[in-house]
Every structure is written in C-alpha cells, then in structure tokens.
Amino acid sequence: MIKGYKKIIDDTLVKYFDEILENKNHIFARKTIESMKYTTCLGGKRLRAILCLESCKIFSGDYFPAIPSACALEMLHAQSLIHDDLPSMDNDDLRRGKPSNHKVFGEAIAVLAGDALISLGAQIIIEKTQDTIDKKRVLSAVKEYLKAAGIYGIVGGQTADIEAELRTNLRNDPDFLYYIQQYKTGALFVASCLIGGILGGADNKQLLNLEEFAKNFGIAFQMADDILDVISTTEEMGKTVGKDLFENKLTNVNKYGLEVAKQKLNSQIEKTCDILKSADIESSVFAEIINSIKKRIF
Amino acid sequence: MIKGYKKIIDDTLVKYFDEILENKNHIFARKTIESMKYTTCLGGKRLRAILCLESCKIFSGDYFPAIPSACALEMLHAQSLIHDDLPSMDNDDLRRGKPSNHKVFGEAIAVLAGDALISLGAQIIIEKTQDTIDKKRVLSAVKEYLKAAGIYGIVGGQTADIEAELRTNLRNDPDFLYYIQQYKTGALFVASCLIGGILGGADNKQLLNLEEFAKNFGIAFQMADDILDVISTTEEMGKTVGKDLFENKLTNVNKYGLEVAKQKLNSQIEKTCDILKSADIESSVFAEIINSIKKRIF
Numbered sequence: 001m002i003k004g005y006k007k008i009i010d011d012t013l014v015k016y017f018d019e020i021l022e023n024k025n026h027i028f029a030r031k032t033i034e035s036m037k038y039t040t041c042l043g044g045k046r047l048r049a050i051l052c053l054e055s056c057k058i059f060s061g062d063y064f065p066a067i068p069s070a071c072a073l074e075m076l077h078a079q080s081l082i083h084d085d086l087p088s089m090d091n092d093d094l095r096r097g098k099p100s101n102h103k104v105f106g107e108a109i110a111v112l113a114g115d116a117l118i119s120l121g122a123q124i125i126i127e128k129t130q131d132t133i134d135k136k137r138v139l140s141a142v143k144e145y146l147k148a149a150g151i152y153g154i155v156g157g158q159t160a161d162i163e164a165e166l167r168t169n170l171r172n173d174p175d176f177l178y179y180i181q182q183y184k185t186g187a188l189f190v191a192s193c194l195i196g197g198i199l200g201g202a203d204n205k206q207l208l209n210l211e212e213f214a215k216n217f218g219i220a221f222q223m224a225d226d227i228l229d230v231i232s233t234t235e236e237m238g239k240t241v242g243k244d245l246f247e248n249k250l251t252n253v254n255k256y257g258l259e260v261a262k263q264k265l266n267s268q269i270e271k272t273c274d275i276l277k278s279a280d281i282e283s284s285v286f287a288e289i290i291n292s293i294k295k296r297i298f
Numbered sequence: 299m300i301k302g303y304k305k306i307i308d309d310t311l312v313k314y315f316d317e318i319l320e321n322k323n324h325i326f327a328r329k330t331i332e333s334m335k336y337t338t339c340l341g342g343k344r345l346r347a348i349l350c351l352e353s354c355k356i357f358s359g360d361y362f363p364a365i366p367s368a369c370a371l372e373m374l375h376a377q378s379l380i381h382d383d384l385p386s387m388d389n390d391d392l393r394r395g396k397p398s399n400h401k402v403f404g405e406a407i408a409v410l411a412g413d414a415l416i417s418l419g420a421q422i423i424i425e426k427t428q429d430t431i432d433k434k435r436v437l438s439a440v441k442e443y444l445k446a447a448g449i450y451g452i453v454g455g456q457t458a459d460i461e462a463e464l465r466t467n468l469r470n471d472p473d474f475l476y477y478i479q480q481y482k483t484g485a486l487f488v489a490s491c492l493i494g495g496i497l498g499g500a501d502n503k504q505l506l507n508l509e510e511f512a513k514n515f516g517i518a519f520q521m522a523d524d525i526l527d528v529i530s531t532t533e534e535m536g537k538t539v540g541k542d543l544f545e546n547k548l549t550n551v552n553k554y555g556l557e558v559a560k561q562k563l564n565s566q567i568e569k570t571c572d573i574l575k576s577a578d579i580e581s582s583v584f585a586e587i588i589n590s591i592k593k594r595i596f
Contacts, residue, residue: 020449028457032457036449086406088404107386108384108386115413116447116449116454118416118448119420119445135433139433142424146418147421149413149414155327156330159330160326162410179326180326183327
C-alpha cells in the first residue's frame with residue numbers, strides 16, 4: 001500500500017507541475033516553476049502524503065479525496081527543505097543525494113520557489129479537491145495547511161531551532177527542546193493526518209486522536225532524525241550528516257548522549273503505538289511507518 | 299477617507315500581531331513574530347489595503363467586512379518587501395527609511411518571517427472575516443490572495459524581473475516588460491480590488507471591471523516607481539534609489555529614456571481613468587490615489 005500511495009503522489013505532483021509549465025502566459029516565470037518542481041519531485045519517502053491518504057481512508061474507506069491535499073503537503077515540505085538549505089539557514093549543498101535547490105537555481109530563485117510553493121499548496125487543496133467534498137471541510141483542510149506552514153507550525157519550529165544555537169541560557173529549559181521536536185517537523189505530520197481525517201469525514205473526537213498520534217509520531221521522527229545525523233552516513237541519508245554536533249544544535253543526542261537518546265526514542269515509539277491502540281485506530285500503513293523508524297535506528 | 303482607512307489598517311495590524319505575541323505557547327518563535335511585525339507595521343501608504351476597503355464599500359456601502367483581508371494584503375506586501383530586500387535578491391539595506399528586515403533580524407529570520415506572513419495573511423482572511431459573509435465568498439477571497447502570492451502573481455513578476463537582468467536576448471520582447479509591470483506589483487493591486495469586491499458582493503461583470511482597473515493602475519504604479527527611482531532621492535523614497543540603471547533592470551526608463559517613460563505613464567494614467575468612467579465606478583478614493591501618482595511625477 002505504501003508503495004502504491006507513493007507512486008500516486010509522485011505521478012500527480014509531476015502532472016500538477018507540468019500543467020503549470022504548459023501555461024504559456026507565464027513563460028517569463030518558468031525558472032521558478034522549474035525550481036519548485038525540482039525539489040518537490042526529487043523523490044523522498046512521501047511520508048506526509050502517505051499519512052494524509054491513509055488518514056482519509058481510515059474514516060471513509062477511500063484515499064482518493066485526499067490526493068490533492070497530500071500533494072500540497074509534499075509541496076509545503078519541499079518549501080521548508082528549500083529554505084532550510086539556504087546559505088543563511090542550514091547552508092546545505094546536498095538534498096536527497098542531489099545538489100540542493102539554490103545550488104542549481106541560485107539563491108534568489110530558491111527563495112522565490114519556496115514562497116510560491118506555500119501558496120500553490122493551498123491553491124491546490126481549494127481548487128483540486130473534488131466537488132463532492134463539502135466546502136466547509138475544504139476550508140478546514142486549508143486552515144490546517146496554513147497553520148502548519150506558519151508561525152504556529154514549521155516556521156515556529158525552525159525559529160526555535162535557530163534560536164537554540166544562540167540563546168544558550170535557554171538550552172536547559174526542557175520545553176525548548178520539546179517545542180523544536182514538536183514543531184520543526186511534527187507540525188506537518190499533524191496537518192497531514194488532520195487534513196486526511198477532515199476530508200475522510202472524521203468527527204471531532206477522531207480528529208483529536210489523529211492529532212495526538214501525529215504529534216507523538218512527529219516527535220519520534222525528529223528524535224530518530226537527530227540520531228541518524230550521528231550514526232548514519234551522508235550517502236545513506238542523501239544529505240550532509242554530522243552537522244548537529246558541530247553546530248551545537250539542541251537535540252536529545254547533544255543533550256543526553258547517544259544511548260539515552262535511543263532509549264528516549266524507544267519510549268516515544270511505544271507511546272505512539274499506545275495512542276493508536278487506545279484510539280482503536282487500526283492501520284497497517286501507520287504500523288509500517290512506525291516500524292520503519294525503528295528499523296533504521298535499532 | 300484615505301487617512302481614516304490608513305489608521306484603521308495600522309491599528310488593526312498592530313492588534314493582530316500583539317495577539318500572536320501574547321500567545322505564551324509560542325515564546326520560542328517570538329523573534330520571527332517580531333520580525334513579521336517590524337516590517338508590516340513600518341507604515342507605508344497602505345495602498346493595497348485602501349483599494350481593498352474601498353472596493354468593498356463601492357458595492358456594499360460598507361468597508362468593514364474587508365478589514366481582515368485588507369490587513370492580510372498588507373502582510374503579503376510586507377512579505378514581498380522582506381524577501382526582495384534580501385542580499386540574494388535586491389540586497390537593500392533600507393526600507394521606509396529604516397534598516398531593512400534582515401539588517402535588524404538577520405537573514406535566516408527574515409526568510410522565515412516572509413514565509414510565515416504568506417500563510418498568516420490567508421489564515422486571517424479565513425478566521426477573521428465576519429461570520430455574516432458567506433463561506434463561498436471567503437473561499438473566493440482566499441483564492442485571489444493565494445494567486446497573488448505565487449507564481450501567477452508577485453513571485454512570477456519578481457522572477458521575470460530577475461530573469462530580465464540575465465536573459466538579455468529577451469529584453470527586446472515587449473511582452474517581457476509588460477509582464478514585469480503587470481505582475482511585480484500589479485498582481486497585488488488586482489487581488490486587493492477583487493477581494494474587496496468579492497466581500498462587498500460585486501457580481502462577475504463588476505469584478506471584471508475592478509480587475510481591469512486594478513491591472514492598469516498597477517502598471518501605472520510600477521511605471522511611476524521606475525521613474526521615481528531616477529528622479530527622486532533616497533530620503534524622499536525611504537529606500538535606495540538609482541539602482542535600476544546600475545543593475546540594468548528592464549524598465550521603461552532604461553528602455554526608452556526618461557521623457558518617453560513619462561509620456562507612457564501619462565497615457566497609462568489616462569487609460570486607468572477611462573476604465574473607471576466606462577465601468578461607472580465613481581470613487582473619490584480611487585481618484586485621489588490615481589492623482590497621488592501624477593503629483594509625484596509631474
């Protein structure tokens with residue numbers, strides 16, 4: 001199922017960008033469109049899209065209504081990668097084993113491509129979601145997307161990540177690390193599950209359960225990513241590793257050491273599984289995704 | 299009226315940002331929120347907001363329903379200024395007579411502040427527009443906002459502006475200059491008038507008239523801005539002037555010389571007034587705004 005989901009998303013994303021590239025009215029903006037397509041279509045696991053499609057399917061039996069939103073979430077994810085890789089941010093030359101966006105298109109176009117991906121994702125949710133879905137639900141889905149994109153989402157998390165390097169007096173505040181783990185990547189997982197649930201017709205209680213799962217899965221994912229930065233290689237990851245220690249990033253590994261960080265990840269994964277159980281959410285896709293984190297670390 | 303509109307927008311923007319700053323859940327993201335507020339609340343003429351409020355009032359007799367959207371458009375405008383001023387873009391140290399955003403907050407936070415303003419504006423349209431306005435109209439307003447924010451709007455125009463410096467073989471294509479004039483600043487004026495009209499209940503024909511007016515006003519505004527870059531001083535403009543010539547930007551002034559550029563601007567202003575006349579749109583505010591362009595140049 002995961003492979004099937006991934007293929008649908010990869011193909012639909014190419015289709016969306018090719019539609020835009022074919023619009024002759026905007027040939028003068030072509031370079032930025034190509035830059036948007038480059039990073040969004042570089043591949044990747046499509047985790048956010050898969051969480052969105054599966055969350056929709058759990059409640060409606062069908063993932064189809066969530067395809068445009070799942071693509072939008074991958075655009076937003078690509079946006080955050082493009083801007084995070086900029087020289088003024090993480091200054092990364094490599095992404096998914098290829099030159100990062102600004103190395104190919106230049107910094108100015110990379111800034112613009114990221115900007116345009118934010119709005120394009122929201123446009124796609126509004127314009128491409130099938131008409132049979134109630135407009136109020138579409139509006140709710142867009143709201144979750146916008147929340148994840150901004151200060152209450154990935155921008156908030158990324159800000160805290162940068163601040164943690166500078167405001168060393170705050171580093172001992174446990175809330176600070178928790179905030180980074182929760183928002184830097186977690187906000188987008190929350191949006192992915194909520195949007196899928198909303199379009200699949202989940203009720204408020206079910207949405208709260210999905211949110212709780214996604215938040216905790218996001219924290220586990222970020223914990224694993226921080227560990228992989230230490231134990232993995234640049235080839236395996238397709239991005240530069242070993243930078244967190246060097247840049248004194250606020251992570252579990254830097255704060256507690258590798259072994260304790262692994263223990264904490266294990267507990268976090270258990271917590272995530274427990275949430276699914278007590279919410280009666282049965283999904284082999286969710287189980288497989290959680291397992292894939294385990295497999296990479298342990 | 300213009301002064302009244304401006305005060306409402308200035309005050310409401312401060313209120314919106316202070317609400318966010320008071321949210322204790324996001325103290326770790328505070329620096330980016332302050333950066334967003336800094337540029338959005340630096341002042342300026344609030345032209346986009348005024349066009350939006352007035353377009354609403356023309357069709358409903360009341361500007362009130364358009365206040366959140368008018369603020370959102372100023373946020374989007376601030377976003378474009380923050381990112382345009384970045385070293386990798388126009389590299390401008392001065393904006394509205396003050397240090398530009400990245401000079402105060404650093405490049406990384408400036409990138410993030412711009413990103414977050416895009417989604418915040420759309421969130422404000424959705425969440426702050428009064429409940430008496432039909433949700434379909436709110437959705438239409440958001441669509442226009444998102445279009446202006448992206449590749450079919452200011453990002454498209456800015457891309458063309460950058461491309462024109464590099465792709466010198468295209469500089470003689472008259473469509474190229476027209477595209478830049480139309481989208482670099484014009485797209486936001488179009489969104490401002492359309493969103494005001496939509497929230498004010500304008501019908502499709504009236505929206506088309508508003509769009510035609512806004513598009514042509516936008517071109518006139520950009521033409522005037524290019525002329526002011528040559529004939530004005532940095533003190534008067536509050537931003538660095540004289541850069542277009544130096545950077546070989548594709549403008550009427552660089553292409554045809556100052557005198558012809560002034561003639562073209564004059565014709566464009568006349569065209570804009572004619573559109574209002576034949577559409578039977580009577581607005582002392584629109585007239586005053588058009589006149590303010592004239593006064594600065596002639």
